[in-house]
Amino acid sequence: MKIRTDFVSLWQSVKQMGAKERDFTFDIVNSQDLEIDDQLERGIEIKLDDLETTGGLLSYKGRQILLYIPDQGRSISDVLADPEKGRKFHVADCRTLNDMRGKGRFERYVITNELSGIFKVSGQDPYSGYVEGESQLRVCKNCLSYLNYQGYQTEPGSRVGIYKGFTLDSFFKTYSTKFRYLPKRNTNRKGAYSDDWAEVSKNFRASKNWTCEECRVDLSDARNLLHTHHDDGNKHNNVPSNLVALCIDCHRKQAMHDSMEVSRGDMETILKLRGNQGLLDDLSDWGEVLALIDTAYDGVTRKIMRTARALPEVDGDIQNAKGEIVITPHLSWPGKKYAIVDDEKELQILASVGWRGETVENVLKQ
Ligand SMILES: [Zn+2]
Ligand SMILES: [Zn+2]
Ligand SMILES: [Zn+2]
Structure with a gap:
């Protein structure tokens, strides 16, 4: 969903003006934010009633989180021997969490955005006492x-x-556009590339006219959003037949790219360019919809495609009577004036122009 704020358009203009060849991130340095990030990385104890949700996902102060219960009780030794026996961690506002809320049980619940998948657990073993x-x-x-x-x-x-294939890296990446702050990741892999990589990559992308070879979006005006991908995964194998120019969205969808997340602003830019370049017109099947839509909407799209009769429009603008764009839902059916949106506020925007809709959360709950 595109949130139209000055902040986002500022990002886009900054990028278009200066950031053509360099990847750079907009680090918002704010000591309070840094403190929250540090605390979250270590884990914060929380009451279930204080848990926030965003589109069904668990969140805390603008960050995506997961929740787990360190205390494994009398099973602690079994859990240490076999993680499958442990209490599961939660990544959504699921049925189990709702049950736990309803029972009002007192437990130590911890939230974190540390993505290693390794959790500190403890318990009271019947034979050896307290174990950590x-x-x-x-x-x-x-x-x-x-x-x-x-x-x-x-x-x-x-x-x-x-x-079995679930990884937290990949899971958080899927929803990266929904959160203002992204978790820290160990992405310092510069050494893996050859010394002349910057030059090789630039020349290769130029030879492809700055166009993604997968979705065909032309990124001449946002060159930092086009990457050069190694087909065989070997970052030193720079022969042209092993290279593929991919926009960051198509790139993150490649295998073994679990930690490659896309910010909300970058995804908006790509979807806007795809739209302006006619790449979202006349989609022929649901596979195309899934390939082009923001991955945060993948689950909800797979759910509605079972029952929807017509293909949706992806990121189609909705205008008011004056012809001003009021909202750009990821999924809409203009013929029915129906759209799926992020939250109640966006439902009201739809209603203001005579449209109906449903929130992602509600579709998921059905
Ligand atoms: Zn759960
Ligand atoms: Zn692409
Ligand atoms: Zn790659």
């Missing part, structure tokens, strides 16, 4: 189902693979 250790706890299946993550709910045949 680390465990690679597993994800809650009700969370995956609720979000229809990668089609977990609607494509039962792929459930085992989705559960």
Whole structure:
């Protein structure tokens, strides 16, 4: 969903003016923010009633989080031997969390945005007493189902693979556009590239006319959003046949790119350019919709495609009587004046121009 604020257009103009060849991030240096990030990385104890949600995901002060319970009780030794026996961590406002809320049970709940997947656990072992250790706890299946993550709910045949292949890196990446602040990641992999990489990459992208070879978006005006990808994964194999020019959105969807997240501003730029260049017109099937839409909408798209009769418009602008764009939903059906949007506020915007709609959260709950 595009949020139209001065802040976003400022980002875009800054990029268009100066940031053509360099990747740079807009670090908002604010000591309070840094403190929140540090605390979250270590883990913050929280009451279930204080948990915030964003589109069904768990959130805390503009950040995506997960929730886990360190206390494994009498099973602690079993959990240390086999993480599958541990209490699952949660990534969504799932049924289990709702049950726990309803029971009003007192537990130590911890939220974090540390993505290693290794959790500090403890418990009272019947034989050896209090035990502490680390465990690679597993994800809650009700969370995956609720979000229809990668089609977990609607494509039962792929459930085992989705559960077994789950990584927090990939999960957080999927929803990176929904949060203002992104978690710290160990992405310092500069050394992996050859010394002349900057030059090789620039020349290669220029030879492709700054166009993504997957979705065909022309990024001449936002060159830092076009990457050079190594087909075989070997970052030293720079022969042209091994290189592919990909926009950051198509790039993050490649295998083994679990930590490549896209900011909300960058995704908006790409979707806007795709739209302006006619790449979102006349989509022929749901596969195309899934390939082009923001990945944060993947689960909800897979859910509605079972029942929707017509293909949606992806990122189509909705205008008011004066012809001003009031909102640009990721999924809309102009013929029916119906759209799926992020929240109640956006439902009101739809209503103001005579449209109806549903929030992502509501679609997921159905
Ligand atoms: Zn859950
Ligand atoms: Zn692309
Ligand atoms: Zn790549």
